[in-house]
Amino acid sequence: MQEQFRGGQKSCQNNLGRDSNIELLRLVCMLFILLHHSLDLGLCISGYQGMATPMGVVLNSFFIVAVNCFVLISGYFGIKTKCKGLIHLYIMCAFYSVIPTLFSFYEAGQFVWRDFFYSFLVFSHSKWWFIECYILLFFFAPMLNAIKSVSKRRYIIILLLWSVITFYFGYLWKSSLNSTGYNAIN
Missing domain, CATH: 1.10.287 (Helix Hairpins)
Incomplete structure (x- = not known):
């Protein structure tokens, strides 16, 4: 068995199986997505569908990270x-x-x-x-899973190239490639 250290606690696992902390994070993310949609489609105060209130924008900024968190969890487990x-x-x-x-x-x-x-x-x-x-x-996914096996130098090069595509072409110049962040590149 392989020993892994997470959060200061030692856990023995054969592979990346279920982890109760990650499952709790998924539940919190689900709640955040429901709250985001309540602010957006129900109360219409987040600024997407209706008027933006300062409290709606602040709350929505806090809740919207749940989508990215789901993708990170998927990437962690492969x-x-x-x-x-x-x-x-x-x-x-x-x-x-x-x-x-x-x-x-x-x-x-x-x-x-x-x-x-x-x-x-x-x-x-x-x-x-x-x-x-x-x-x-x-x-x-097969390409992303294969990135795990590349050298650190190549990994940094790939990360820099994706960052240029995302930030330079997307956010800075509002290219159709990635202008909003709601796409496969992110």
Whole structure:
């Protein structure tokens, strides 16, 4: 068994299995995402959908880090690209896309084939930006997992190149590559 030190405590693990502290962090992140959406879509005080109040912006700035934290947790454990997981994700997303689309047809009193067809294309034609980002992360996972085995010098070069793409082209010049931070690069 390999001994690892975390947070001053010694833990013995064969591999990176479940950790109760990480699971607690995931639950807190879920709560933060719910609170973010409450501020944004419910109270409309975060500045995205409605007016921005100082308290709404401060609270939202605190809660919004939960999305990045989920990605960091995924990166820590490594994303395993399995077809079964991709199929399960598709079925779940398609269910939450097709059913509301059918209800909207019922309320409107008309059936639109194009909207019905697009409701099945959840990885590319949905209103959920995070699903598209997760799918791209899913496909980039083998490359990201391989980065763990490169030398420290090459790792720093890769990190610097991604930083230039993110900060210079994205945030500074507002390129379509990365202007908002809500994309697969981040």
